[in-house]
Amino acid sequence: MSEPILEIAGLTKTYAGGLTALDRVDLTIRRGEIFALLGPNGAGKTTLIGAICGLVRPSGGTIRAFGEDLSRSWRTARQRIGLVPQELGLDMFDTVERQVAYSRGMFGCAPDKARIEEILKSLSLWDKRNEQLRKLSGGMKRRVLIAKALSHDPELLFLDEPTAGVDVELRRDMWKQIGKLREQGVTIILTTHYIEEAEEMADRVGIIDKGRILLVDDKDAMMARLGRTEAIFSLEAPPAAIPTSLAHYPLTLDGNELHYRGGDGAGRGKQEVAAIAQQLTREGIIFTALEQKESSLEEIFVGLVERGEFAGEGAAA
Numbered sequence: 078m079s080e081p082i083l084e085i086a087g088l089t090k091t092y093a094g095g096l097t098a099l100d101r102v103d104l105t106i107r108r109g110e111i112f113a114l115l116g117p118n119g120a121g122k123t124t125l126i127g128a129i130c131g132l133v134r135p136s137g138g139t140i141r142a143f144g145e146d147l148s149r150s151w152r153t154a155r156q157r158i159g160l161v162p163q164e165l166g167l168d169m170f171d172t173v174e175r176q177v178a179y180s181r182g183m184f185g186c187a188p189d190k191a192r193i194e195e196i197l198k199s200l201s202l203w204d205k206r207n208e209q210l211r212k213l214s215g216g217m218k219r220r221v222l223i224a225k226a227l228s229h230d231p232e233l234l235f236l237d238e239p240t241a242g243v244d245v246e247l248r249r250d251m252w253k254q255i256g257k258l259r260e261q262g263v264t265i266i267l268t269t270h271y272i273e274e275a276e277e278m279a280d281r282v283g284i285i286d287k288g289r290i291l292l293v294d295d296k297d298a299m300m301a302r303l304g305r306t307e308a309i310f311s312l313e314a315p316p317a318a319i320p321t322s323l324a325h326y327p328l329t330l331d332g333n334e335l336h337y338r339g340g341d342g343a344g345r346g347k348q349e350v351a352a353i354a355q356q357l358t359r360e361g362i363i364f365t366a367l368e369q370k371e372s373s374l375e376e377i378f379v380g381l382v383e384r385g386e387f388a389g390e391g392a393a394a
C-alpha cells in the first residue's frame with residue numbers, strides 16, 4: 078500500500094447561508110491511485126475539491142497534502158496540484174498556447190516551450206494553438222482546461238466532472254488521457270455522477286451524498302454493491318417466506334411482490350433475474366408479471382440508504 082498523498086479529517090464546510098455542504102468528511106488518498114468521488118448534484122463534490130485547492134475556506138477539520146498541513150503549506154502544496162474545474166472560466170479572447178503557458182507561470186514554473194508543446198500535442202490541441210478560445214468547440218475548450226491543469230506537471234490532479242456534457246467520443250478520449258497520466262504516476266481524483274465513469278476509470282470509489290462520505294471501497298467491490306438492476310415479480314400466491322433455493326439472491330418479499338435489486342455493470346443483474354425466474358417456476362411459484370429496469374444513481378442511493386448499507390461504515394478509507 079503506497080503512502081497517503083492526501084489526508085482529510087473532519088472536514089466541514091457551512092456556507093454563509095447556513096447550508097452544510099461538507100459534514101465531517103474523512104478521506105485518505107494514496108499516491109498513484111485514481112479515486113472517483115461519485116455523488117448526485119449538490120452532494121458537495123465541488124466544495125470538497127474547492128477546499129483542497131484553496132478556493133473554499135473550510136469551517137472545520139484538517140487537510141494534509143504531501144504530508145504537510147495545508148493551512149500552513151498552502152502555497153507550496155498548490156504548486157503540486159492541478160485542477161480541471163467544472164466551470165469553464167477561460168479568457169475567451171486569448172489563444173490556446175498563451176493560456177496554457179500562462180498557467181504554468183502562475184504556479185511558479187519556469188517557461189518551457191517544449192513541455193507546453195508536448196502537453197498540447199498529447200491533447201490534440203497543437204493545431205489549434207493560435208486559435209482564440211471562443212472559436213473552439215465545447216469539447217476543445219475542455220481539453221484546454223486539462224492542458225492548463227497539466228501545465229505545471231502536478232503530482233495530484235483533480236478533475237471535477239470532466240466529461241459532463243461532452244460527447245461519447247471525447248469522453249473515451251479523456252478516459253484514455255487519464256489512463257496515461259496514471260501511468261506517469263499522477264494521482265487523480267475525479268468527481269462524477271456517472272457510475273460508468275467511476276467504473277471505467279477508478280481504482281477506488283467514494284460515495285458522497287448531502288456532504289457526507291457514505292462509503293469508500295475498491296472499485297469492483299463497490300460496483301457489485303451498487304446493485305443497478307431492479308426487478309419486480311408479481312406473484313399469484315406469495316409464499317410465507319423466500320424459498321431457501323433463492324436465499325442467496327438479493328430479494329425481498331413485499332406482499333405479493335418479490336423485489337430484486339442487485340447486479341453490477343457487467344450484466345450480472347439480468348442473468349440473476351433470469352435464474353430467479355427459472356427457480357420460481359421449479360418451486361411452483363407462479364408469477365404473472367415481471368418488471369425489470371436499470372436504476373439511476375439517485376435510485377441506487379435511496380435503495381442503499383433504505384437497506385441500511387451505510388450504517389456504521391463509510392468514513393474510514
Ligand SMILES: Nc1ncnc2c1ncn2[C@@H]1O[C@H](COP(=O)(O)OP(=O)(O)O)[C@@H](O)[C@H]1O
Pocket residue numbers: 092093094096097098116117118119120121122123124125
Ligand atoms: N458558494 C456557495 N454558497 C452557498 N451554497 C453553495 C455554494 N456553493 C455550493 N453551495 C451549495 O452546497 C451544496 C454542495 O454543492 P457542490 O459542492 O457544488 O455539489 P456538487 O459538486 O456535488 O454538485 C449544494 O447544496 C450547493 O447549492
Ligand SMILES: [Mg+2]
Pocket residue numbers: 122123124163237238
Ligand atoms: Mg460540482
